[in-house]
Amino acid sequence: MQIALYKNTKWLKAYSLAWKFVDFIYPPQCIQCRKIGYRICPTCWQQRIYFSEEICDICGSPLRKNSRCEKCATTSQSPDKIRSLGPYQGILRNYILAMKFKRDLGLPELILPDLVALMERSNFSFDYLIPVPLSKKRLKQRGYNQVAVWGVPLGKMIGSPLNTTILTQNKETTSQVSLSADERWKNIHGAFSVNTDQIRGKNIVILDDVITTGATLNECARVLRKAGARKILALTIARSTIKNHHHQEGGTYV
Template sequence: MGLKLSWLVERALDAVFPPRCVGCGRQGMALCGECLAESPRLPESRCWLCAAQLREQGWCGRCAAGRPPLEGVASPFAMEGVVREAVHRLKYGNLRGLAKVLAEPMAEALAATPVAATLLVPVPLHPSRLRERGYNQAALLAREVGRRLGLPVDAAALARVRATPPQVRSASRQERRASVSGAFRTRRDLAGASVVAVDDVCTTGATLEACATALRDGGAARVWGLTAAREL
């Protein structure tokens, strides 16, 4: 289905079956302004990459010394409460309208970082997962953020060439990295680009790191991550 036709179908369904807020149940929006305003924000003074609490925002000593391919991750919300429900409903419940609601605070979070982004790239799903779900929630978020910031989005720049299990916090750092190592590959010449990899949630950071490695291999000069929420 084309993007324009998909948009028209979504508008028609909203008219017949108005969405209800995933937080309070109020009719009219998938996530109302009041619930969004009360959602838990990430601490302002934290490490750009690992989210460790700092006296002022920047990089902690370990991340500054390590110089990983992923420079930082911008996320407006902690993965708690209503935001957790919203992310899950966007990802698994086909509530695609949530992408528009979450994109505004995501755009604000990215604008507050030191990166001058030139391209947004959604974290891709494996083809088998995409067929099963019917859409990529990361692509929906990237498109909406791109509209707000006037940034191009290339959903074909990165491919997931190997199916991987969901990231879980209980796994060790080495296990998390190993599970997604080599799972992504670039399909574009990204020479000199300042790329932001967009996803719904940063659980362990391993997926975004694997994407950053592939994007750097494709020539990207800088890579940041952007998600709606982050596990702490």
């Protein structure tokens, strides 16, 4: 599907209005500066930093000019295209952590227009929207898949409901956060499975909060491709590097 044709602004307006009503009764506080009346106040939200158009046209990593990074120029990559809004730092990082740990369903509203714009400008055309799955154990501990917190409203907005049944995680894995780059690839290998033949010849978008080494998205793409998927795209809110990622999972967002 072409996103532009399905953009459902009515739905976002209704969603936004519903949250305005909730906020009237229980005023929120800005996750960064604690100002009352906002989940994130306009001043803090304006500080978010996004990537320019100067990125690798395959993996989306920032470059000095728009072309291909060394890795993508020399080896074939999986997924076919990865796009992220910006670096995993500052307000964007606090925002992702707040969605992950607070499960504040009013938060995703802020990022949805930016994500849709990124998908449009990256020519994302697809049949299924799929989150990176969590294992049953992790799902039970947390009670929800944090990607679904923004993936569900995103799917509603573009008219393609988030599909959480096509791809599942059946193997328990250690949290990728505590591992080195090499260990991450080994840890995640064989963790996912596809439970249907309905994706044969279809194009898929995989959603995740943050891309770090790319091991998780790569493994998702591998099994989806094996199950017959045609094109595999990936969308993440942020992009991190393993060097600064180690200190970030602590769950402290000011």
